Amino acid sequence: MKHLVPRTSPTHSAARASSRFTSAKATIAAITILGLALSACSSDEPRKKSYTAPTTLCGAAVPPEILTAVLPPGKELRTELTKTGYLQSTCRVFIDDEPVLAAHYDWMLKERTVFDATAPLLRLDAEKDVNPEGTFGYTEKGGVTRVACPNPSESKYKTWQLFAYIIAYDNDGTKEDVKNLVAAYGKGMTESSECASKSRTT
Structure with missing residues (x-):
């Protein structure tokens, strides 16, 4: 079946x-x-700051933690120095090949102010952004300071005034962080070869 x-x-x-x-x-x-x-x-x-911050900005000593506070996240960091004649120099900081910050110094005539130094780049408010002496100013985007330079690398600079400023293209910190960086960079310039030449005495 x-x-x-x-x-x-x-x-x-x-x-x-x-x-x-x-x-x-x-x-x-x-x-x-x-x-x-x-x-x-x-x-x-959140992206991490995987890079190691340098201890100097093209010759000016700056504590890495103060610099890192302003820099954005990323993997690789590099700096690039551009010198324009004898009076100006710019140290650019790149994160992953993107420009994020510029540290600049400029020799100007003694009567110049912080407004003259940053007029093309920063709009400083005289009442809110600048100290009473008119020697230091900053915003969230950067700042400027007059630099004490008792022993300049060139004797002719004795009649000039040095200004140092920071421009943060991509600020990851606060306005206070920018203030700390501008102050640190100014101090670093005072102690740099530009202002403390060992080959000359005051």
Whole structure:
């Protein structure tokens, strides 16, 4: 006696195939949603400052922690010095090849003020951003300070005044952090070879 195997109707087979297809689509959709969720979570994680900050800005000593407070996150840091004649020099800081900060010094005539030094770059408010003596000013975007330079590298600079300023293209800190960096850079310039030449005496 032969056992008869019931034959599945075309309608039933199509229904099962459709069910499997729907289930597969649901699985793919769930995986996609999970992947997007994980991606969103990872993108929400704060970027880290993985680089090591230098101890000087192109020759001017600056505590790394003061510099790092203003710099944005990233992996690699490098500096680049550009000297314009005898009176100006700019030290640019790059994070992952993007310019993020400039430390600049400029020799000017004695009667010049902090406003003269930063007029093209910073809009300092005389009442809010500058000290009463008019020798130091800063905003969230940068600042400027007169630099005490008792022993300049060139004797002709004796009749000139040195200004040092910071421009933060991408400030990750506060206005107070910028103030600390401007002050530190000014102090570093005072102690640098530009102002403390060992080959000359006062």
